[in-house]
Amino acid sequence: MYYGVLKMHCRIDRISSSEFSLLKITFTAINGASRSYMKRASPKLKFMNVVPVKEQMYPGPDFPAIEFPNPEGNSLDLSIATADAAESRLILDNDPDAERLAVSEKLENDSS
Numbered sequence: 296m297y298y299g300v301l302k303m304h305c306r307i308d309r310i311s312s313s314e315f316s317l318l319k320i321t322f323t324a325i326n327g328a329s330r331s332y333m334k335r336a337s338p339k340l341k342f343m344n345v346v347p348v349k350e351q352m353y354p355g356p357d358f359p360a361i362e363f364p365n366p367e368g369n370s371l372d373l374s375i376a377t378a379d380a381a382e383s384r385l386i387l388d389n390d391p392d393a394e395r396l397a398v399s400e401k402l403e404n405d406s407s
Contacts, residue, residue: 319383323348323374329393346381348374
């Protein structure tokens with residue numbers, strides 16, 4: 296039921312399928328909590344080009360890939376580097392317990 300409601304509220308149908316199929320999305324779970332959720336949600340939302348921040352996809356008690364485990368801190372640094380390497384335009388950045396989400400978009404003038 297949850298994934299059906301999620302799909303209903305994400306108005307992806309407003310984006311042409313050819314544009315959407317080219318969209319690369321970089322995703323980080325920071326400490327792995329939302330990794331399994333995103334694996335299930337991505338195909339339902341037709342997110343076919345999801346690039347994971349591999350260093351932040353699995354749980355670790357010391358948060359080894361970041362200094363401060365929140366989207367407001369430096370957690371986006373690794374996401375931005377991963378997105379740049381993958382030429383991804385959009386970043387979805389969950390906090391460690393998956394209750395908050397930071398969304399960043401790289402603009403044409405190279406800012407976000």
